[in-house]
Amino acid sequence: MTVMPATHEHSLPAISTLLDAIPAPAVLIDRDYRICAANQAYHQTFAPAGTLLQRKCYEVSHGYRVPCDQAGETCPLRQCLDSGQRQRLLHIHNTAKGREHVDVELSPIRDEEGEIRYFVEVMQPTHRHHDQATRMIGFSPAYNRMLELLSRAAPADISVLLLGESGSGKELAAQYLHQHSPRANNPFVTVECSGLTESLFESELFGHEKGAFTGATHRKTGLVEAARGGTLFLDEVGDIPLSMQVKLLRLIESGSYRPVGSVNQKQANFRLICATHRQLGQLVADGRFRQDLYYRISPFPVVLPALRERPQDIIPLARHLLQQLSRGQSLSLSPDACQWLQQQPFPGNIRELRNLLERATLLCDNGEISRQQLQLELGGFALRRQPPGDTAAPAEASDSTDIMPLEQVEARYLQQVAAGHQGDNASLARKLQISERTLYRKLKALKHD
């Protein structure tokens, strides 16, 4: 689109009408950050009762006195000027409903000489569903970068691997990906992978026919079938024992599976999202996770920052969680409660914060939560603070000693050879020069480690 210079004021109302064809908030900005035209949706979002024309975009949407890049944020206008191309990024805007994550797309508008004169900015709120339970709160740069990755991956059908400490919000991120994908109207199915035995894993995931095994009195639909057309979320994928990893790999590679006891192959149709709090790279190096499976599940890895890496999010999160927990009752945090919360390391991340607040809501009578109501005095019964990281790694692994218990060496070796072995257990037992029964026993012990 080519437009007349801003001095042709009469052309601007026409542009506003043109912008009204865009349902999302849209605005025309000049090189000086001035708003020259805005559509109805932009008016409603940012200035329901006020005026917008000639105000600076950074002041209206962010409440800043200087352009975003001078306030420590990325400025799409600057990026667009530098690259000469359309830019897309995630921003936090101050809307009439409060702070919101907005997906901003800025397109340059050139004059007849090809000079960039204006920009059209279109913004889509990322919380499409406005569901308080699945709203992702976080305004820190680390969290925003993570959200931007999610918003880019969501519409594609790419498999996403969510990495982060326990309680950092991986399941919520998986729901976000689903809700912002073309599969949003189809099921979102979670498979809790830790603690599943091999036979349970198979029948849970693939389903079984009636009479497939003792106790199979009915035909059962598997979770892969339940997720048809939607998203399959494998939570704690790092906990899947080796013997089951191969089955999962087959499903992902071939896109087909066979219910237990059935002779027919079925075609799967799901978008895969996996999550783990473990360091998968280390598990692969230790022979505890198949490398081929790792590559299959990790084309788009996203790391969720721990709460201690984004302390400025603690209070907004606490207020949001309090709203959820108090069910309509209005509860606030006292200044010393806020101060105390910001100093906590939160090894249990948002889940820990939530638990803390839930307990405090029961102790609080006057509508304001105090520091004392948050602090839990457990003395020697308190949970020992462990350094964050792979809690499953044996303590010795981080020890600098070179000597490893023999039992552990054997277990690791067995894991490695079992992962790489192509044949059946009988041939593996022969190569290891042990009986098949002993091999079974040892493999079983591995699973219970």
Ligand SMILES: Nc1ncnc2c1ncn2[C@@H]1O[C@H](COP(=O)(O)OP(=O)(O)OP(=O)(O)O)[C@@H](O)[C@H]1O
């Ligand atoms: N950004 C967020 N905004 C609001 N609530 C959040 C956010 N992230 C997580 N939560 C809440 O914190 C709790 C823990 O989150 P979630 O279960 O997604 O963590 P997780 O990383 O999957 O944990 P685990 O690894 O233990 O399964 C949930 O109640 C979730 O709703």
